[in-house]
Amino acid sequence: MATPGIVELRQYTLHPGRRDELVELFEREFVDSQSAVGMPVLGTFRQPSAPDRFVWLRAFPDLTGRGPSLTEFYTGPVWAAHSAAANATMVDFRDVLLLRPVQGDFPAPREQAGPVRISVHHFDGPADDLAGDSPDRLVLATHPGPNEFPALPVREGEHVLVTVSLDTAIPPVPASWARRAVREPEHLPLEPTATSLLR
Template sequence: MPVPGIVELRRYTAHPGRRDELVELFEREFVDSQAEVGMPILGTFRQPSQPDAFIWVRSFPDLASRAPSLTAFYSGPVWAEHRTAANATMADFHDVHLLCPVRGQFPPPRDEPGVVRISVHHFAGPADEHADHSPDPLVLATHPGPNEFPALPVREGEHVLVTISLDPAIPPTPDAWARLAVREPEHLLLEPTATSRLR
């Protein structure tokens, strides 16, 4: 899978009991329609440990193309038709990291889907130079922005390294990362949905 220039890690919370409704609507209406305006969806996931969590990964060729693509989608006919139904399923959609790849490649999909692990490591300042310490195949870091589409907020003033692996085993945190971290890493063990390219 080609490495894009910009990646969004989006962590949504559905209203209790409505996650599958959101997943079904998203896969039916929003995957192809976002790709058509230059925003391929790389992964869509349920988090078994969190019954209301829906996590997805969206990509852009570069930062300059992000705002025009978002404008095209969110002012377009598909979102206009289905936004009320989508928004009704969501309790929160503001947990978003704007990222850029700093090392490695997205792992190719498996023949049979399995657990995908996304790990989020939090630092006091940029830690891009430590990316090589990770054993995972892909490392992404906080992109400094700016967020030129303020209608969709992203987490600002934070520094994270995000790793993605198709190996669900949780590796030890690299020593260099442990020294710099400001809190314990988050390890998200995720179940790909039917249309997920990361699987």
């Protein structure tokens, strides 16, 4: 899987019992339609430990193209037809990190889907220089923005490194990361949905 220039890590909190409803709608209506306007969906996941969470990754070639692609999709016919149904499942859609790859590539899909782990590590400042110490192959770092599409907020004022692995085992935190960490990392053990490219 080619690694894009920009990646959004999106974590949604849903109304109780409505995750499968959103997954079905998302896979049927929103995967191909987003790819068609230049923002492919790299991964869609259930989080088994959090039954009301839906996690997904969306990609863009670069920051310049992000705003136009988002505008085209969210003013287009597919979102107009299905936005009310999608939004009705959600409590919060604002937990979003804007990221850029700093090490490695997205792994190719496995023949048989397996677990995926995404870990978010929080630092006291930009931490790109620490990426090479990661035990995980793929590392993404906070993109400084700007967010050219304010209708969809992103988390600002944070410095993170996000690692992605086709395994839910949590490796030891590198000493260089621990020295600069400002809080405990978030580990997301995830189950890919049927159409997820990252699986």
